[in-house]
Amino acid sequence: MHNIVEINNLKKSYKGGFEALKGINLTIRQGEILALLGPNGAGKTTLISTICGITTATSGTVSVGGHDTVKDYRAARKLIGLVPQEIHLEPFEKVINTVRFSRGLFGAGSDDAVIEKILRQLSLWDKKDSQIRALSGGMKRRVLIAKALAHNPRVLFLDEPTAGVDVELRKDMWQIVAGLKADGVTIILTTHYIEEAEAIADRVGVITKGELMLVEEKDTLMARMGQKELEVQLSEPISAVPDAIASDALRLSADGTALIYTYDTRKERTGITSLLAKVSEAGLVLRDVVTRQSSLEEVFVNLVHKADEKTSQSEDAA
Amino acid sequence: MNWTAVRSIFVFEMFRFFRTIAQSFLAPVISTSLYFVVFGAAIGSRIQEVEGVSYGAFIVPGLVMLTVITQSISNASFGIYFPKFIGTFFELLAAPISFLEIVLGYVGAAATKALIIGTIILLTANFFVDFTIQHPLAMVGFLLMTTISFALLGFILGIWAGNFEQLQIVPLLIVTPLVFLGGSFYSISMLPPVWQTISMFNPVVYLISGFRWAFFGTADVPILTSLLAIVFFMMLCLAVIWWIFRTGWRIRE
Numbered sequence: 001m002h003n004i005v006e007i008n009n010l011k012k013s014y015k016g017g018f019e020a021l022k023g024i025n026l027t028i029r030q031g032e033i034l035a036l037l038g039p040n041g042a043g044k045t046t047l048i049s050t051i052c053g054i055t056t057a058t059s060g061t062v063s064v065g066g067h068d069t070v071k072d073y074r075a076a077r078k079l080i081g082l083v084p085q086e087i088h089l090e091p092f093e094k095v096i097n098t099v100r101f102s103r104g105l106f107g108a109g110s111d112d113a114v115i116e117k118i119l120r121q122l123s124l125w126d127k128k129d130s131q132i133r134a135l136s137g138g139m140k141r142r143v144l145i146a147k148a149l150a151h152n153p154r155v156l157f158l159d160e161p162t163a164g165v166d167v168e169l170r171k172d173m174w175q176i177v178a179g180l181k182a183d184g185v186t187i188i189l190t191t192h193y194i195e196e197a198e199a200i201a202d203r204v205g206v207i208t209k210g211e212l213m214l215v216e217e218k219d220t221l222m223a224r225m226g227q228k229e230l231e232v233q234l235s236e237p238i239s240a241v242p243d244a245i246a247s248d249a250l251r252l253s254a255d256g257t258a259l260i261y262t263y264d265t266r267k268e269r270t271g272i273t274s275l276l277a278k279v280s281e282a283g284l285v286l287r288d289v290v291t292r293q294s295s296l297e298e299v300f301v302n303l304v305h306k307a308d309e310k311t312s313q314s315e316d317a318a
Numbered sequence: 319m320n321w322t323a324v325r326s327i328f329v330f331e332m333f334r335f336f337r338t339i340a341q342s343f344l345a346p347v348i349s350t351s352l353y354f355v356v357f358g359a360a361i362g363s364r365i366q367e368v369e370g371v372s373y374g375a376f377i378v379p380g381l382v383m384l385t386v387i388t389q390s391i392s393n394a395s396f397g398i399y400f401p402k403f404i405g406t407f408f409e410l411l412a413a414p415i416s417f418l419e420i421v422l423g424y425v426g427a428a429a430t431k432a433l434i435i436g437t438i439i440l441l442t443a444n445f446f447v448d449f450t451i452q453h454p455l456a457m458v459g460f461l462l463m464t465t466i467s468f469a470l471l472g473f474i475l476g477i478w479a480g481n482f483e484q485l486q487i488v489p490l491l492i493v494t495p496l497v498f499l500g501g502s503f504y505s506i507s508m509l510p511p512v513w514q515t516i517s518m519f520n521p522v523v524y525l526i527s528g529f530r531w532a533f534f535g536t537a538d539v540p541i542l543t544s545l546l547a548i549v550f551f552m553m554l555c556l557a558v559i560w561w562i563f564r565t566g567w568r569i570r571e
Contacts, residue, residue, distance in 0.1 A: 052412040056570055074320070077414035088405030097333065104326025105413040147409070 004030040004079075004155055004186050005051070010060035012046055012210075020046040022210040023060065028155075028188060033181055034215075035201035036190045037300055043210040044190035045085060048157045052082045064155060078106060081153030085160040085190075087140045091133035095124060098132065099146045106151035118146050122176065138169040145176065156180060158189040162196060174200050194300050206300060208307045222293060230272060232259040232279060233288040245278040259284075323415045327423025328430075331397050335431050342431065343438065346385050350439045353381055354446040357503060368505050369536045374447035379530040380502030381443070383464065386436040387497055387522070390465045391489050394428035394472030399479050411570065417563035421473060428469040429462075436461055449533065456541075457532035463548045464525055470555035477568050496522045501530075506538040521547060 005028035012021040020043050028034055038044050049055045051062050053073060062069040067076035090098055099115055108114075119125045122142040127135060132143060141161070148156060158177070162170040177187055177200055191197055197204050198218065205215040214221070237256035249262050249271070259279070263270045279286065335342050358374035365373040398420075401407040410420055443449070451457050479485040500522030506514055517523050518539075528544025531537035537544065562569065 054408050054411045054570070056566065074414040077412060080412070082408070082412050084405075084408055086405060088408060090401075090404065090406060092334075092337065097330070101326050101330045102409060104329075105323045105409060105415065107320045107322045107414055109322060 002030055003027045004065055005188070006061075006063045007047075007051070008061045010047070010050060010062060011058045012043075012050055012055065013058050020210050021050065021057075024207075024210075024212050026205065026212060026215060028186060029203075030154075030186055031181065031184055032202040033177065033187045033189070033200055034203045034205060035197035035218075036188065036205045036207055037192065037194065037197050038190070038207035039192060039304060042207045044207055045159055046210075047207070048082070048159050048188070048190060052080055052157060053077060074107075078151065079154045081148035081151070081156045083141075083144050083148045083156070083158045083161060085163060087137070087144065089132045089140055089143060091131070093132055094129055095119070095132060095135070095143055095146075096128040098143065099150050102147040103150035108151040114152065115150065118149050121179065122146050138165065138172075141165065141169075141173075142176075149180075153185070155186045155188070158187065160190055160192070162191065162193065170196070206303050208304050211307070213303050213307060227262055228265050229292045230261040230263065230275075231290040231292065232261065232276075232286060233257060233290070234259065235285040235287045238284070242282045242284075244282050245275065250275070320415045320419050323413060323419045324422045324426070327420065328427045331424060331427030332430070334397075335393075335427070343435065346389060346435050347438055347442055350381055350385060350442055351446075353377070354443065358446055368508070369534070371449075371534050371536075372447065375449040376505075376530075376534075377503050378440070378443045378447065378449050379533045380500075380526050382436050382439050382461070383500075383522075383526050383529050384497050384502050385439050386432050386461065386465055387468050387493065387525075388489060389435050390428055390432040390468035391472035391475065391493060393431045394425055394469040395476035395479065395485055395489075396472075397424045397428055398473055398476035399485050402476070403482075417559075421470075421559060421563075425466065425469045425473050428472060429465040432465040432469065433461065436465070451533050452535045453532040457529065460525070460529045460532055460544075460548070463552060464529070467548060467552040467555055470552065470559060474555065474558050474562065477562055496520050497526075501526045501538060521551060524548065 005026070007024055007026040007028075010021055010024040011019070013019045024043075024047060036044050036047070046055065050057050051064070051069060053069060057070075062076075064076040065079045067073075067079070069076040093101075096115065096119065099119065100110060103115065104110065116125065119128055122145055124139065124142050124146055127139060132140065135143065145158075145161075161177075162173050165173065174196070177189070181187060189196075189201075201218050203215060204218045204221055206213040231253075234257055238252070239256060241250055241252050241259065245259075251260050252258070253260055261272070261275055263272065276289075354374065354377075357377055362373040362377075367373065368376045401410065475485065475488050499517065500520050501517070506517050506523060506527070509517065524539055524544045524547035527538040528541055528548065531541050531544070561567070
């Protein structure tokens with residue numbers, strides 16, 4: 001699998017001195033779905049805008065499909081589709097005309113078959129002659145995607161595609177993204193919904209305060225960073241953890257029917273064997289044993305906290 | 319050069335024009351007809367000939383210029399300001415096009431609309447007064463250069479404007495007075511000497527004078543001066559646009 005987007009030491013600072021991007025290095029592989037996760041104001045949108053040519057970088061380079069996005073912007077941008085975060089559409093325009101316009105703007109000759117395919121794929125074909133202002137919010141978002149896809153881009157940037165979208169539409173959106181991936185489109189999406197990254201991404205990057213904290217395979221990330229929980233369900237509820245087995249890692253569920261043990265999968269000894277032995281020594285009868293992977297959310301919160309600590313430390317030092 | 323993009327912008331803009339056909343065509347035609355009724359028929363019948371031409375005919379070039387100038391500015395400024403206002407401007411920035419394509423598309427469409435309206439007004443004028451055009455080629459040339467120049471000016475305004483008020487203020491406070499005082503409805507020679515001198519600082523005087531020369535062969539200022547003035551103005555606008563695109567002023571801030 002070769003790399004389709006390469007970002008080298010990309011920096012962006014604004015006039016006031018605010019550094020939105022502090023030297024981002026990132027390589028995106030062809031055909032993958034990369035989720036960029038980060039809190040509001042982390043620099044996600046700035047990163048995307050800089051790659052797509054909406055803002056200019058202060059320093060650093062970006063290449064898409066081997067074309068530099070500044071020196072060879074025409075070739076680079078032809079490969080890129082961008083779905084912005086806000087719904088920016090001409091209210092009085094017909095759906096099909098605005099999609100045609102986007103296709104033309106990217107230098108692709110008019111091709112009604114392609115437009116029809118895209119509109120059908122996004123369930124917009126019935127609405128093709130409707131004015132955009134007559135569409136629902138979800139439909140408008142689909143129009144934005146249709147516009148971004150109109151010139152058959154190889155890389156699609158989705159900036160918070162499901163911000164403020166209801167659950168059903170979010171699931172729809174995920175399906176659309178999966179369909180695009182199946183067509184071989186590389187997808188970079190920003191989100192602050194961890195659930196979203198967890199559900200559809202191949203890799204996850206975490207951005208906070210203009211820095212890319214990490215980029216990893218979603219599964220590795222969760223395995224590496226994640227703690228697991230072992231839930232030992234008891235046949236009889238108990239009122240307190242017996243002294244013999246008490247430890248910091250062990251707590252009792254609220255209803256007293258389960259012992260919850262948190263452990264680190266990276267450690268050589270997880271302590272499960274001895275725990276289970278002690279549980280039976282204490283005379284407790286087990287009903288079931290369940291293990292749970294901690295969610296990406298916890299991983300994310302951990303990382304962002306670490307970043308916060310780092311900045312406050314360096315501020316203290318200064 | 320991405321000609322497909324230029325054509326797309328042009329077609330998209332023209333679509334908007336035809337969608338709002340009443341506003342685009344009827345408004346200027348009605349207002350011009352009113353000028354003819356008021357100035358040409360009602361008042362004009364009491365005014366003697368100006369420079370050998372009946373007053374009704376005399377105001378035709380000025381009226382066409384008045385409409386073409388205001389239309390070029392408003393079409394171009396609105397055309398480029400609207401995407402900024404509703405946020406679709408990002409698409410132009412992310413597209414594989416240079417600013418040259420953006421200018422060609424928007425200014426081309428704005429100038430075309432103004433030309434169409436200018437032609438309609440000339441045809442409307444025919445219903446009210448008799449006139450002949452002595453130098454048709456020069457007339458077309460002046461008309462083209464004027465529409466393009468003022469569409470360029472409108473484009474600059476649209477890029478500059480931060481809200482609808484700013485979009486209106488320059489046409490309203492600067493351009494309209496300059497056009498009205500530029501000899502649309504009178505010959506500069508009818509003014510007292512002091513005002514004749516002051517008028518020479520009004521760039522629109524040169525445009526209207528040149529345009530009127532193309533119709534009737536008489537002018538307030540030498541035709542070559544008019545030509546130089548319009549070329550200079552066009553170059554000035556192009557230079558400003560070049561600078562805007564060079565620096566990303568109000569575009570990529």
